Amino acid sequence: MGGNTALLCAAAACFILLQLQPVSSHFISSDALEANNRTDHPGRSTLQQDQKDVNPIEAIVNKAPCNKVNFDAISYKPLRDECKPPYPVGQCCDALKKQACPYTDAINDDKTVCALDLFWNINKWYPAGWFLHHCKEGPHGIRCGPDDYKHKTSAAAPSPKSDDAATGSDKKGSDHKN
Secondary structure (H helix, E strand, O other): OHHHHHHHHHHHHHHHHHHOOOOOEEEEHHHHHHHHOOOOOOOOOOOOOOHHHHOOOOOOOOOOOOOOOOOOOOOOHHHHHOOOOOOOOOHHHHHHHHHHHHHHHOOOOOOOOOHHHHHHHHHOOOOOOOHHHOOEEEEOOEOOHHHHHOOOOOOOOOOOOEEEEEEEOOOOOOOOOO
C-alpha cells in the first residue's frame, strides 16, 4: 500500500509540473516570433538578393520544409484588413493572433521552417520585425486565447492565384524599411 501511495504522489507531482509548463500550442513562441525579424529566407530570393548571395552560415541548416501548412496558400487578407497604417498596436497584434494562432503547432516546430514561411509572407506587407517588437507579451512569446483559434483560414488555395495577387493589393512598398 505504501508503494502505491508513493507512486500516486509521484504521478501527481509530474502532472502538476506539466501543468506549470507553457504549452506550445497556447503561444506563438519567442523563437517562432524571431522569424518576423528576418528579411531573408533560405531557398527564396528577393529582388535585392540573389540566391547565390545567401550566406550559408546564416541559412537555416538542418530544418525540414514546412509540410504541415502551406503558408503560401493561406489568405492574409484578414490580417491586412485589420492591421493598416498607422498600425494600431492592439488591433494589429489581435489580427496577428487570429492569423497565426490556429497554426501554433506548425510555427512553433523548431525542426521546420514553418515560422519563416509564415513571416516571409507577412513581411510582404509589414516592416520586418514589427510584430516581434510590438506584440511580444513576455518570455514565452504571444499568448493565444480560445478566441484566437476561431478564425482559422484555409490552408488550401482554390487556385494558384491567391486573393492577394488577384486584387493587386497593398503589398509593402518602398515607404517601409526592412
